[in-house]
Amino acid sequence: MITLTEENYIKAIYHLGNYGKDIVNTNAIADALNTKASSVTDMVKKLADKDYLNYKKYQGVKLKKSGINVAVNIVRKHxxxxVFLVEKLNFTWDEVHEVAEHLEHIKSEKLVNELDAFLEFPTHDPHGDPIPDKDGKFNKIEKIALSHATVGMVYKCIGVEDSSTNFLQYLDSNSIGLGTTIEIIHKELFDNSVKIKLNTTEMVVSQNVAKNLYLKVL
Amino acid sequence: MITLTEENYIKAIYHLGNYGKDIVNTNAIADALNTKASSVTDMVKKLADKDYLNYKKYQGVKLKKSGINVAVNIVRKHxxxxVFLVEKLNFTWDEVHEVAEHLEHIKSEKLVNELDAFLEFPTHDPHGDPIPDKDGKFNKIEKIALSHATVGMVYKCIGVEDSSTNFLQYLDSNSIGLGTTIEIIHKELFDNSVKIKLNTTEMVVSQNVAKNLYLKVL
DNA sequence: AATAATTTTTAGACAAGTCTAAAAATTATT
DNA sequence: AATAATTTTTAGACTTGTCTAAAAATTATT
Known part of the structure; x- marks a missing residue:
């Protein structure tokens, strides 16, 4: 049996380590989980014992197949x-994360598969991230950050890097959401801000915003 | 903050103590939660400290208003x-309990109230038990156990006392469900078994079954 | 290559919730 | 009312996951 805490460690390692492909070091995990490095050391030893990952002292950890399976399943559920919260229960995209953090730990194969079917097998969540299917397969989308977009081209907003409440509410208040069409008007070399056009209105976004907003070519 | 374990103790005390109205003793709680009496003593002291209940040494515990509120809210969510699992995700009435035991602990006012609205404010769950509304109000139905029904009368099945998988599957396999019409043919004084008629077929149920099946007069 | 700075691990402690075994209180029996 | 049986509580220990502070290893700097 895997505990809630173990699941959260595995999930963090998965996200920090490029879908479980890279080695992740102790401090990075501690930061991500708001805990101390010593606690992380204890837990990764335990996870290594349970065969979810490889752990080399002073080097770091890398997920094994069974660890990646656990992580993908949690991501799928999350x-x-x-999607359920936004499409059926009127949540906004900045409200879903916290509740989903809890729901993702409910253990029932039937529950997740029936939920998937009930939602008609969605492929992306409300932030534009892909949803693994029953077999754990999903498409890594060819997304490009607004900060790397080309002046003069037109894009569609497909997701965010930072899904903090602050950032999502900023986007909402500026009428930027999934599917919003964005034309790149000008890039300011001085401070890396970007002038963009949404429908008719033009606005300038900071480098920080530009780096955290993902687009795809229209 | 209330922990998952505290919530489960409060829920058990609520059910054991007639909606929180009666005093509940230590061993009963230990039995219900599959734990030891000494663990219960420790926990009820803690719950008394937190003002959820009154605890008198060697006497037992009784929920206070705040404890009843907690319990009713968990029952509502459960x-x-x-209802969601049965109506939207194709669960059968014997499959829902275990998953609902976990879902009931998710803490989000918005989640439960939106779910309520999404389901169009149901008043009873798939076992016939009433669902408290947003303010904790619900109707205690005038139900009667099959064991206390009158020979010759016709009833409708409205719920169960025992919602164990075994019992619910027994009912399913004998085509007894919510809404089934049941006529009382004969009561056997010798072993308290009851002969009943469902549509056209007649069958005999044991005293054990009869005590755990709730009816209402048709 | 030696020293300094950083990262990671170890050692020991703590809180929550549980357990066993023994002691104390209550209830039942004669 | 005294003794027996039962119930409940206490005392001390264990597990999980966490922490602090110190030690050890690694990496960076001179």
Whole structure:
């Protein structure tokens, strides 16, 4: 049996380590989980014992197949619940994350698969992130950050890097959401801000915003 | 902050103590939660400290208003999730309990109230038990156990006392469900078994079954 | 290559919730 | 009312996950 805490460690390692492909070091995990490095050391030893990952002292950890399976399954559940909350229960995209953090730990194969079917097998969550299917397969989308977009071209907003409440509410208040069409008017070399056009209105976004907003070519 | 374990103790005390109205003793709680009396003593002291209940040494515990509020809220969530699982996700009435035991602990006012609205404010769960509304109000139905029904009368099945998988599957396999019409043919004084008629077929149920099946007069 | 700075691990402690075994209180029996 | 049986509580220990502070290893700097 895997505990809630173990699941959260595995999930963090998965996200920090490029879908479980890279080695992740102790401090990064501690930061991500708001805990101390010593606690992380204890837990990764335990996870290594349980064969979810490889742990080399002073080097770091890398997920093994069974660890990646656990992580993908949690990601699947998290994103399906997010779709449910937005599409059926009138949550906004900045409200879903916290609740989904809890729902993702409910253990029932039937629950997640029936939920998937009920939502008609969605492929992306409300933040534009792909949802793994029953077999754990999903498409890594060819997304480009607004900060790397080309002046003069037209894009569609497909997701965010930072899904903090602050950032999502900023986007909402500026009428930027999933699917919003964005034309790149000008890039300011001085401070890396970007002038963009939404429908008819033009606005300038900071480098920080530009780096955290993902687009795809229209 | 209330922990998951505290919530489960409060829920058990609520059910054991007639909606929180009666005093409940230590061993009863230990039995219900599959734990030891000494663990119960420790926990009820803690719950008394937190003002959820009154605890008198060697006497037992009784829920206070705040404890009843906690319990009713958990019951509300549990039963709403059961409705969701049966009506939207194709669960059968014997499959819902275990999953709902976990879903009931998710803490989000918005989640439960939106779920309630999404399900169109159901008043009863799939086992016939009433669902408290947003303010904790619900109707205690005038139900009668099959064991106390009158020979010759016709009833409708409205719920169960025992919602164990075994019992619910027994009912399913004998085509007894919510809404089934049941006529009382004969009561056997010798072993308290009851002969009943369902549509056209007649069958005999044991005293054990009869005590755990709730009816209402048709 | 030696020293300094950083990262990671170890050692020991703590809180929550549980357990066993023994002691104390209550209830039942004669 | 005294003794027996039962119930409940206490005392001390264990597990999980956490922490602090110190030690050890690694990496960076001179």
């Amino acid at each position: 994103r399906l619940w997010e | 039963r709403l999730w059961e």
